[in-house]
Amino acid sequence: HHTADLLREPLEGCLEKGCTRLVIDCSRLEFCDSTGLNVLLGARLKAEAAGGGVHLAAMQPVVARVFEITGAEAVFAVHDTLEAALAG
Numbered sequence: 001h002h003t004a005d006l007l008r009e010p011l012e013g014c015l016e017k018g019c020t021r022l023v024i025d026c027s028r029l030e031f032c033d034s035t036g037l038n039v040l041l042g043a044r045l046k047a048e049a050a051g052g053g054v055h056l057a058a059m060q061p062v063v064a065r066v067f068e069i070t071g072a073e074a075v076f077a078v079h080d081t082l083e084a085a086l087a088g
Helices: 004-016 034-049 061-070 082-087
Strands: 021-025 053-057 077-079
Touching (some): 004 021, 004 034, 021 034, 021 082, 034 053, 077 082
Parallel strands (some): 021 053
């Protein structure tokens, strides 16, 4: 909750500049709750409305589990590595 704006602001900034394909390196993300998930879902909706999408890369197992439990993994492009996400 306290760090959501640290994610929301750069994502919205990119979208406002016309970037529609966002790649997020999750390799150092150790925790994601519903607030963080909602920030990512909001960015995904905006990106998809502009013809793009949000790609998540290199999620740690504990974070990947949150996405699996909530079903969010089905609505994001999830990649094992950052390199794979950037190449996609």
